[in-house]
Amino acid sequence: MDTRGGGNVKQLTIISGKGGTGKTSITAAFASLAENSVLADCDVDAADLHLILNPAIKKTMGFHGLKIASIDKEKCIDCKKCYESCKFDAIDKDITFNKDACEGCGVCKYVCSEGAISMVDRDSGFAYVSETRFGPMSHARLNTAEEASGKLVTVVRNNAKDIAEEKEKDLIIIDGPPGIGCPVISAITGVDLVLIITEPTLSAIHDLERILGVANHFNIPAVVGINKYTINKYNTRKIEQYCKERGTDVVGKLPYDVSMTKAMVKEKNAIEFSDSDLADRITDMWSKVKRRLFE
Amino acid sequence: MIISIASGKGGTGKTTIATNLALSLGKVQVIDCDVEEPNANIFLNAEIKEREDVTVEIPEIDKEKCNYCGKCSEFCAYNALAVVPSDVLVFPELCHSCGGCEIVCPQNAINWKKKNVGKIEHGVTNGVDFFHGLLNVGEIQAVPVIKALKKKIGKEENVIIDAPPGTSCPVIESINDSDYCILVTEPTPFGLHDLKLAIAVVRHLYIPFGVIINRDGVGDKKVEMYCQKEKIPILMKIPHSEEIANLYSIGIPFVKKLTGWHERFTELFRWIQEEVGT
Numbered sequence: 001m002d003t004r005g006g007g008n009v010k011q012l013t014i015i016s017g018k019g020g021t022g023k024t025s026i027t028a029a030f031a032s033l034a035e036n037s038v039l040a041d042c043d044v045d046a047a048d049l050h051l052i053l054n055p056a057i058k059k060t061m062g063f064h065g066l067k068i069a070s071i072d073k074e075k076c077i078d079c080k081k082c083y084e085s086c087k088f089d090a091i092d093k094d095i096t097f098n099k100d101a102c103e104g105c106g107v108c109k110y111v112c113s114e115g116a117i118s119m120v121d122r123d124s125g126f127a128y129v130s131e132t133r134f135g136p137m138s139h140a141r142l143n144t145a146e147e148a149s150g151k152l153v154t155v156v157r158n159n160a161k162d163i164a165e166e167k168e169k170d171l172i173i174i175d176g177p178p179g180i181g182c183p184v185i186s187a188i189t190g191v192d193l194v195l196i197i198t199e200p201t202l203s204a205i206h207d208l209e210r211i212l213g214v215a216n217h218f219n220i221p222a223v224v225g226i227n228k229y230t231i232n233k234y235n236t237r238k239i240e241q242y243c244k245e246r247g248t249d250v251v252g253k254l255p256y257d258v259s260m261t262k263a264m265v266k267e268k269n270a271i272e273f274s275d276s277d278l279a280d281r282i283t284d285m286w287s288k289v290k291r292r293l294f295e
Numbered sequence: 296m297i298i299s300i301a302s303g304k305g306g307t308g309k310t311t312i313a314t315n316l317a318l319s320l321g322k323v324q325v326i327d328c329d330v331e332e333p334n335a336n337i338f339l340n341a342e343i344k345e346r347e348d349v350t351v352e353i354p355e356i357d358k359e360k361c362n363y364c365g366k367c368s369e370f371c372a373y374n375a376l377a378v379v380p381s382d383v384l385v386f387p388e389l390c391h392s393c394g395g396c397e398i399v400c401p402q403n404a405i406n407w408k409k410k411n412v413g414k415i416e417h418g419v420t421n422g423v424d425f426f427h428g429l430l431n432v433g434e435i436q437a438v439p440v441i442k443a444l445k446k447k448i449g450k451e452e453n454v455i456i457d458a459p460p461g462t463s464c465p466v467i468e469s470i471n472d473s474d475y476c477i478l479v480t481e482p483t484p485f486g487l488h489d490l491k492l493a494i495a496v497v498r499h500l501y502i503p504f505g506v507i508i509n510r511d512g513v514g515d516k517k518v519e520m521y522c523q524k525e526k527i528p529i530l531m532k533i534p535h536s537e538e539i540a541n542l543y544s545i546g547i548p549f550v551k552k553l554t555g556w557h558e559r560f561t562e563l564f565r566w567i568q569e570e571v572g573t
Contacts, residue, residue, distance in 0.1 A: 017332050019305010019460040024485065045461035046303045046489040066372060087393050100467055100500075105372050105393030142463060144495040149463045150435070178305035178460050179331035182435040201544040203310065203334040210332060210432055217433035232544040258513065264484050265515050 009164040010293045011157075011172045011191040013042070017207030019178035021197045022227040025260050026282065027175040028052040028269040031134040033286040037171040039132065040160035041139040042153045042187040044125070049175050052269055055130030055137045063140065063155060065124035065148030066104030071097055075116035082108035082117060100145055124148060127155045129163060136163045153177075153186035171293065180214045188214070193221050193293055195251065199228045200235030208239065212248065223249045223292060225285055228256040249292070252285030254278060296571055297454040298564075299473040301497070303489030305460035307479045308509035308533070311543060313457035314338040315550045317423050319560035324452045327427035328469035329459040330413060330440040337546040341418030341425040349428065349443045350409040351436075352392045356383040360404035367396035367405065388435050413440040415447070424452070437465040445469075453564075462492045467500065474571045476504040477530060483514035487521060494527070503570065505530040530563055 014023045014030075024041075027049060031039055041049040069090070071082075076095055083091045086108055090101035109117040125142040138160035140152050160172045176187040176194075188194050194215050198208045208224070215222040224243050229236040236253065243250050255278060263273035271279050300313045310327075314335055317325045327335035336343075354367075354376070361383060368376040368383070375389040376396060387410050397405040413430040426447045428440040437459070445468075448454055458469040470476055476497045480490040490506065497504045505528040508518055513535040522529050533539065542549045550556045 016305075018334070020307060020481075045463050045466075046305075046492055048304070048485040048488055051484045051488055085394065085398070087391075100471070103372075103391050103393065105391060105395050106370065107393050107395045107398060110370070110395065110398060144462065144492070145467055145499045147464045149461075179329075179437075179465075180432060181331045181430060181437045181465070183461075183463075184331075185433075185435055199544075202337045202546040203332075203543075206334060206337060207332040213432035231540055235544055261483055261514050267484070 009172060013174040013176045013188045013191045013194045015176035015194055015211060016178055016197045017211035018204045021199045021204055023197050024048045024175050026197055029271045029282045030173055030286055032269055032271040034171055036169050037173050038160045038164045038169050039137040040156050040172055040174045042156050042174050043177040044140045044142045044149050044152045045177060047139055050139055052267055053132040053137055054267060055132045057128045057130045059129040061127045063125045063127050063152055064121040065146055065151055067119040068102050068104055068122040069108050070118050070120045072116045075114045077114055081111045085111045125152060127159055129159055150182035150186040153183050180210050188220055195289055196222055196224045197227050200232040205239060223251045225251050226253045229253040230255045251288040252281055254281050297473045298475045299456035299458050299470040300477045301458040301466060301470055301493055302460055302479045303462055303493035304485055307481050309479050310334045310457055312479050312507055313455050315548045316560045317455050318421060318548050318550050319557045320564055321422035324424040324449055324454045326444055327457045328441050328444055329457060330428035330430045330437050333427040335457050336427055338548045339420050339423060339425055341420035343416045343418045345417040347415050348411050349413045349440045351412050351439050352407040353387045353390050353410045354385055354396050355406045355408045357404040357406055360402045362402055366399045370395050370399045415444055438468050441465055441468045462496050471500055473502050475567050476502045477507055478504055479507045479509055480518055481510045482508055482518045487518045507531045509533045510535040
């Protein structure tokens with residue numbers, strides 16, 4: 001896990017708890033506004049930022065997550081020790097191996113008296129370093145049904161950090177995954193600030209409470225942005241009140257505006273797409289976030 | 296029959312489909328496997344009657360027996376143990392409970408203690424037998440909570456599983472051994488891109504599937520064109536509507552307020568039943 005905080009390079013992660021609240025659209029818009037930053041897409045499960053930033057890949061690196069068992073049936077004497085020892089039900093009693101269940105612990109290899117099991121690298125995906133019209137970008141692709149997305153998040157962050165140091169950037173903007181588990185924690189550990197994007201729905205409010213709990217648990221400063229606030233102004237006030245009670249700053253409210261989706265269809269961000277009220281409000285949100293980061 | 300609802304991209308409407316489908320059918324089991332951010336009960340409002348803790352086993356070092364040889368930390372694939380001169384540090388949140396440290400310890404110095412990682416809750420509402428799981432805030436691994444939840448699946452019942460977003464381990468744990476998977480998407484570039492990832496997962500698991508397009512009309516036609524080209528059934532389209540968005544925002548399943556949808560969901564279920572052949 002990446003815990004390398006501090007230094008001259010600031011790190012901002014945009015998360016949400018609930019999916020689909022607008023993390024990536026807002027990250028893409030920030031890319032237009034940040035003057036000297038590296039973009040990092042840490043939603044490695046379902047990465048979408050590249051669909052707007054259209055990166056030109058400069059460097060591709062293979063990613064190997066946890067290792068995986070490989071059983072040599074020729075050497076196997078069917079003693080069933082591996083089956084008995086595997087805590088993940090990855091080997092059944094006929095010594096049939098289930099690749100999806102294997103967590104790469106290596107216990108089966110250790111207990112095998114015949115040396116019939118080896119732990120091999122699995123091709124879990126790729127990490128990329130790219131150039132976009134807004135500057136450098138670090139991103140990745142996790143192969144279908146692979147584990148260790150948290151580990152790949154760390155690779156993406158480390159690559160972003162290397163680029164930032166090499167190119168003397170002052171900020172890394174990280175597009176985070178939804179949820180509160182492993183990849184989220186990898187995406188926020190040691191960052192300077194998290195921006196939580198929520199929306200005025202009961203689901204998003206419930207999820208906001210949990211993700212704020214996570215930020216708090218890891219002592220990471222958090223601010224909140226409310227997207228699509230016009231959908232339900234009563235709930236928007238509830239979010240503002242809740243944040244006020246907790247002492248969490250709300251750095252902006254964005255109206256529901258179809259131009260966000262229209263921009264996406266045109267592979268543009270909301271700032272490039274129009275000079276609407278939405279663009280002004282995103283700009284305002286960005287300046288508040290920037291102030292929090294650099295003051 | 297087990298139907299799981301998945302998506303790749305978050306916020307496309309998995310919970311909307313799961314809860315509206317469940318309420319249209321009645322007499323069904325709903326299992327919310329999005330243990331990181333479970334939302335189904337916001338719409339179902341089941342009164343929680345039972346709770347149970349989900350625990351995992353974490354090593355505890357017997358310092359009387361330990362000789363600090365370092366074999367456990369050398370073996371651990373997850374860096375959950377670190378041996379320093381005269382101490383062994385355990386990082387419980389990194390531990391996968393594989394048991395390897397105990398097996399390799401020459402001093403027999405490893406014991407196991409239970410660690411609470413989350414809980415499962417159960418309630419019944421409108422004929423729906425409801426379960427959800429909650430990963431503790433600050434915990435990393437959703438999979439043990441999902442595994443515990445899936446043990447609640449009734450053999451004789453129709454089951455709807457609300458899966459988490461994404462494509463990695465928690466999703467696979469939630470949807471494997473489903474009879475059918477409904478992939479919910481929105482008609483946007485993000486929706487299409489993540490739908491393709493989700494399709495790769497269900498194909499990998501050999502689960503038959505179809506697509507529901509939510510917020511139809513909001514973006515472009517490319518999801519539809521893709522499904523037609525790939526001969527993937529489009530099971531339903533839910534229009535982009537302020538009324539539906541507003542009902543969602545206050546936690547009301549739209550089948551309760553808008554006419555015609557109850558029948559559409561019941562019909563959808565029947566169609567899937569025939570498709571699966573149960």
